[in-house]
Amino acid sequence: MSEQLHRTISLDELGWPEDGLEVAPASAGLDLPWSSAGALQAAEVVNESGEMMHRRMFITLLGSALTSPAHEWLIAQSPQDIASTTGRPLSGKVVDHLDAVTASLRRMDDHLGSGQTLGLVRQHLSTVVGVLRGRSYSDSIGRRLHATAGELLRLAGWLSFDGGHHIQAQRFWIAGLYQANAAGDRGLGANILGFMSCQAKDLGQLRQAVTLAETARASYPATSPRVATILDLRAAEAYANNRSVTDTRRALDNAFGRFTDSRPEHGDPDWSYWINEAQAHAQAGYCFVKLGDWPRARDHLRTALRLQGNEYTREGALRNALLATTYVQQEQPELDKALALGDQAVQTLTGQVTSARCIKHVRNLVGSLAPYQRTSAVRRFFQDAKDLIAM
Template sequence: MTLSGDAISRLLTEVGWQPEQLARRLNECAERHGRTERLHLKTPYKWKKGDVPRSPWPSLTIALLSEQLRRAVTLDELGWPDDGFEAMTASAGLELPWSPAGALQAAEVVNEPEGMMHRRMFLTLLGSALTSPAHEWLITQQPLDVASTTGRPLSGEVVDHLDAVTASLRRMDDHLGSGQTLGLVREHLSIVVGVLRNRRYPDTIGRRLHTTAGELLRLAGWLSFDNGHHSQAQRFWIAGLYQAHTAGDRGLGANILGFMSCQAKDLGQLRQAVTLAETARASYPGTSPKVAAILDLRAAEAYANNQSVADARRALDSAFDRLADNRPEYGDPDWAYWINEAQAHAQAGYCYVKLEDWSRAREHLRAALRLQGNEYSREGALRNALLATTYVRQGHPDLDKALALGDQAVDTLTGQVTSARCIKHVRNLVGSLTPYRRTPTVHRFCQDARDLIAT
């Protein structure tokens, strides 16, 4: 056995893993960080014999082992050469003052040109590191003045135009999905950051600009998350919290925490998902029923994934009650446009799928599709995939209904919308159909879905 083989063997013994376990963990790690590469489960046996892994496995291996052993494991310790990547946590470069200058720097750090980041591999925050930015945002005192005294003066009319573009980008995402929209969001964010950096404005305009930047960072994080790039999403959202703090916009900050909660439950960080969702609810002092309903629904999702049935139902009931109170004087922010009865039913349906209450899940998902109409959108694809799953997993499966709904989801995601998150639900549907794969119609559907879920 070579020196490198002896080193990886020793570390596997220290962490208590067989080579197959290492391969599985590395594949999970690669998926979590938006990588397409996958290891064969037997490959680490070759490493024990002295073979050197190809990129990105050296960087991912030392990051994974460092996390498990709670100490720094290096490539030198393993006897492996530099693979061209620099692994760092998703919060790297974002340990900044909670001030206007810190907020501006945070936006610039996360939105730097991708060519400058080609060597960096950001590692997704987990555990307490995931909730730490939320805690800092919650307890830090807000700045008294965010005015700028340099450059040419800026009028509120310019901010109106910037916000109009932001609103268009939000709605573009609904129909095109993450893959086709993120680049445009980053370009617009660069313009807003440039205005913040180079123009003169009073406190009121400055707060509006930071709110605009924060919403663009929230949207960029959502698009990254929807496309499966978790660490990138976290970086955008942390930077967004800096903007929300500087703007004094508690609603925006709470909404960002809600999205972070949504991601946490997808990463299997169920306790952290609840913590983030409840922090978001507790931190929002505003009166907008739509915003409060959004935060209730995020909490319901977190509780459902945690199998806390009573808490999930209470949060769902609260969300529907708030949406019924639609008096116009509350002044809902534009970013809350998407929450309506159809979306609330869709998220309730998702919760009941997680709780394996198939009849309630179907009731809500059907209501969502009925209220939505026949629109081909990412949300329509998601609802069809979830509804199809209920027909497969009920006591007596109805494969015909499941496959008809699955076909609609595949059709939308193949020709209309890009969304790795929705494709994951189609992949889960295919997995649920595995016991019936010898049925010709099931075999045909799985073949049709093969190219889609391979992406």
Template sequence: MLAEVGWQPEQLARRLNECAERHGRAERLHLKTPYKWKKGDVPRSPWPALVTAVLSEQLQREISFDELGWPDDGFEAAPASVGLDLPWSSAGALQAAEVVNESEGMMHRRMFLTLIGTAVTAPAHEWLIAPQAKDVASTTGRPLSGEVVDHLDAVTASLRRMDDHLGSGQTLGLVRQHLSTVVEALRERSYTDSVGRRLHATAGELLRLAGWLSFDNGHHTQAQRFWIAGLYQANAAADRGLGANILGFMSCQAKDLGQLRQSVTLAETARASYPATSPKVAAILDLRAAEAYANSRSVTDTRRALDNAFGRLTDSRPEHGDPDWSYWINEAQANAQAGYCYVKLEDWPRARDHLRTALRLQGNEYTREGALRNALLATTYVQQEHPELDKALALGGQAVQTLTGQVNSARCIKHVRNLVGALAPYQRTPAVRQFRQDARDLISI
């Protein structure tokens, strides 16, 4: 099979390590280990299941344990959508939230595989055409009022803002606990249709946030499961903005996974599905589309989407009623995302202008986004025709300092790793060598 794929054993080991990391597993292989398998050794769990998954993906056909000559060790590798093929109803939405929030105990002997290709966009299209859930009222248990939902939403808002300063690693557990409270209320209390839809919207936003925190921490499959469950909540809540926002995050993840066509499809599905009653939400969706197009190297589409986003942000009339979850989109964030887009398009001057503006507007806050902006801006100074290493190293040092002592974000660490890679041609320079040493523990180089 390795000959059919055209891989050496070391390449298989690298693919397996990447697969394990992508799915949040701690295990890693030595690059020479697959040579032992070729000689007849049987790998320990979970490697047999991962080998079948990686080879099946590469060969575009299902590979079994029997074909490899290995026994089934009982470790299951299943697609991220397993258990989430449910009716688009309030009951289906409740079950989806329970399935994804109670799955941690299964993870020792089971691993969910990241969706790729058309499997990534299938949940989006199902949500887009699903009929709106009918009466979501419940007559079970003690009555629950809208005032209680107000308190639940206040906690959710606090968790969103906590993530800005602590990062994903320290916040996800709290989000899951709060989600359990909301799910319990949906299951065990009685409420009217309007209160029920609000509860589903709260659960959907928590699932969106849990997915974002998982994605930011590098756990892509877990993120996909949270987001698919969130789409069920958006349908039960009759909240197109919530669903479109979830699709925007799915688009952001798809581009990071190299699924560029799917990223554009998800971003455009999000824009097409939203009635544009909130300028902030519409701006968020335009920026997601811009990122998708930038990664696909489509300059015209990127600039058009960015122009739309900045145009919408000037429409701040209060009657639009922007949802609380859109609080984060402002001029600083829009400039930061525009800067990211121009980095991807290798337009270093435009990228630098936007990133400088974002950093100026954010002030002296030491947040995850600040670290990301510093890392991206540093990259522009390295990649320009005449590199300015002193500026790049100063900005990179700030990013490392923030990510080492204050904020946890695997996504931002990846950009620091990219910066270190861009500095490789200058590693004989003492200052560059010192920066690489300072960043070593953070990025594990």
């Protein structure tokens, strides 16, 4: 509030007591060694319900609090041997089963959204952490387990972010970076930084968003075209929010160029499955919306919707809301087209998928339609969307 209003907001103005209130960064309790033991402790710390979130603590999420964990991960040395001799031996087949559940949870999120999936992800994470803590395994299996935990923490952070819980998301992602380091998995860590960049731009931390996106790109050896595409698109989004047209277009050109080289022999990780042609066009459309280039935005978003088919997903709702916005904001608004797309977004978000992030875009659409509220069709849309955007 102090940053937005350009003046200091005191605790007294908010009706909060001055005494005993702790102020800490989102990384509080996560200043741990970059070792397998530190990674395991980080996962346990963030997955404990309500830890560090009691009512007497206010956790900040600004400036260097967003980027310092990225720098620490970038320079940290991956541990040389993370084998464990505790408990009964663990076979690779068990890790295969754990990864299969993780893959299922990722795809469940696509259709149900954050509200109905996060609890399941946290339960599965507890299982993986328990295996890491209580079983014996070789170095290679240990790294696979840490990679699984890291992907679950990445997914938990994404679900928290999608639900509007930014501090919780940040803590999951920081813990995920510890797992990526223990696993020696640069792609996983870079992907987490990409999501942190996405969060930073949503929080209005545009400089930090660019820093995180470029750190992700610089840290990844580009062995998987799909992963490299994801990182280029994150950079494009960061630059678009920063109104840097040249950098946005360059990043988008890189992304689409890499995507055409997604041959199976590259060994793309399973978590990169979501980046397909439809998603690449959707993210490009988002970038051009941010740049105010309505024709280019519309071309990409139309392509994304055509390629996705008739699925009622969170991303489909987002694409409809963004495309509707282009019809409102263009020089000669086409309200009928905008309202038809807005109706589809509201329908999906009301009865199919839970996503605070997508609801925010519907709320933005409602705001852009405000000058036309004397029109009966616009008033009807406002009424239909009222309960949704009040969430």
